[in-house]
Amino acid sequence: MQMLQGTYMDHLHTLSTEIGCRPVGSEANHEASHYIEEVLRNAEINVDIQEFEVPNWRLNEAFIEVDGYRLEALANGFSESVEVSGSIVSFCTIEELSASQNLQGKIALLYGELSKENYVPKGFTIYNPEHHQRVIQLLEEKNPSAILFVRMEKEINQPLINDWDFFIPSLTVSPEVGLTIKNSPSTSSVKCVIKSRRKEGKTKNIIGKINGYGTEKIILTAHYDTVFNTDGAFDNASGVAVVLSLAEELSKRSDWHTSFEFIFFSSEEFLGLGDEIYLKAYRNDLPQALVAMNFDGIGQSLGTNNVTLMSGSNEFESYVKAIKGKFPAVQWTAPWYESNHYTFFSNGVPSIPFSNCGVLNLLHTVDDTIKWISKDKLTEVFSLANEIIKSLQGKTREWTSKPQ
């Protein structure tokens, strides 16, 4: 196989270090989509752009004060601005919150059972547990002036909720800060300050296309947006870098049997809106897809790259496993039901997600930087994907997909 001159490290560097944090609607998100589009056009690949509306939210400052002492707090993503002082009312179960009176003018502190996991945004339809919806609904009913969620893990510094449809100003605090507030006397006053601004914004899916002479196509996907407060090197500049490099590599030949579609999704991190927009326009073409290969969080130096097949035929599975056999450091993993491949797998398209089990708690944090990613580990995924793609030339959808 012809080796690239480390182009995926260049893509990775541009996206994660030069552009950096690129949440939907932000200037950096536009820079990233522009970069992806340029790379595709330079490789003479046709590009289809799907633009859609999202909020453009920016945070200037967030903190809290307890009896005049400033303590660290993280504004939750998309939170409204606020500057309010009030007394604290704390809750640790749904029952306790439900029994509470109206909380207007008060600050709600949510800890224990109520803050042990991240809240799924209201608008997320694929997976939205009832107890999350119930807590959010109760909070909207009781309507506190602000909410403090206590993060129940010591090492993780990320918001418990990022929801542009939830309008009560809210922050996430560490367990230490949560404890200080919980132990403070009832006469204490707590001040919450969030200085943010929210405007209407836009983001884009970028879809590159190479035409083959057959009717089948191979879909390669990676999301390029990030959450707030992270460079998103592992999640998911790594995946974008490899798909861009595969696009560049595949564009060098003009005699492919299959067509190729390279989809760079936005808003995967927020409601999966990019997937919805894509399906609206492309749903009828799905039966032509031999496979959708998704790359999300790959190439960690200290991690194991992994791969699996979902909704594929037994023949296809043995085939992919045989190719994987040439890459002994890659692990065959259990199917997983998140990220962009879900969109394809749930619509019957055989799907191959590539991921990496690496250092825990890196995802969605300030520590997710380029230093954790290695060229060798990206090469491994690139080469494995490239081999699968080549071996699929001349195959049919009947062959790749599970008999219904």
Ligand SMILES: [Zn+2]
């Ligand atoms: Zn991701």
